[in-house]
Amino acid sequence: MEFDDILEEFERETRSHKYNEVEVKRSDFQELQNAWISERMCPELLDYKQSLIDRILSRIRVQIEFIEMNSIELQTTERDIKLQLMIIESELDRVNFILRSYLRTRLSKVDKFTIFIRNDEDLVQRLSPAETQYMESHFRALIDLYNSLFLSQLPEQLQALDDTGGGISMIEEPDLDRPVFVKVINDTIETIVIGEEEIDLIPGSIYLIRYSAVQRFVYNQDVLLI
Incomplete structure (x- = not known):
């Protein structure tokens, strides 16, 4: 293998790693949003997202350290790093808001x-x-x-x-018969029977329905609370 080929392969692997890292961050943030909304809309306490929260907190610590290290040595002429720090701080604010609201919602249920x-x-x-x-x-x-x-x-x-x-x-x-809005994610859900009425949950559709009727589907994430 030629030297140029080695460099090209290294650059491809680096780009692939950065892309995967961005995708993981995006996926984790979406999962956090879903967990936050579900917890706020659900009448009962749901499972704590331990591994997800651990990953997000780990990234927050890394970003805070990056901001602190670069802020100390920041010069007024370094516009690029200023912009980068502003973007990171904005992202931190957004994640922290959702994370705090998620935890406060859970603690309010624990209180009640x-x-x-x-x-x-x-x-x-x-x-x-x-x-x-x-x-x-x-x-x-x-x-x-x-x-x-x-x-x-x-x-x-x-x-x-x-x-x-x-x-x-x-x-x-908690009032498990409280009506909730749900969005159907998977198409493997059986027909729901409420009284004498049969309801087919169609993937991609949104329903206003009694929580107890879809409780088990919320647990296995076949439907999302919205």
């Missing part, structure tokens, strides 16, 4: 359905380690608050926050 989630091991598995720690801290704070306000003055058998006696549950649960 703390006892319900704690009583279901499958739901606990949907939390990240940090969210689990937050939930336990929130639960202890609730116990302390309610005890100081009124629970300690009630009979012992009436002090449980997860009491379901008398046909009335003290546990707040």
Whole structure:
């Protein structure tokens, strides 16, 4: 192989690597957007996107380090690097906004359905380690608050926050029958039966439908909440 051929092959591999890296970033950002929208639209808590969030946070750290290193040595005449830093900062702002909103949406559900989630091991598995720690801290704070306000003055058998006696549950649960908008992604979905009505979910179509009817399809990502 000639020297020029070696250089040409190296350039092809470099371009291919950069292209793949860009595609991975674009794919991860789209997945983050989908996870954010789904979490906001879904009445229940969905699985935490651990590997996706880890990849995005790793890129954020690298970009922040790049900005800090280049900002220190930045000269007023270096217009190219200024433009590059502005683009990176804009991208960081966009990703951080969606990421924060995603996490806040999840924590708001943890706040609202703390006892319900704690009583279901499958739901606990949907939390990240940090969210689990937050939930336990929130639960202890609730116990302390309610005890100081009124629970300690009630009979012992009436002090449980997860009491379901008398046909009335003290546990707040998500409304799984809430209507949601979904977009069908895959064409392998069977017919949905709601009452006496049969509904065929056509790929690419958008439906307003009871969440419980498409819950299992949301889990396996045959449909997306929008």
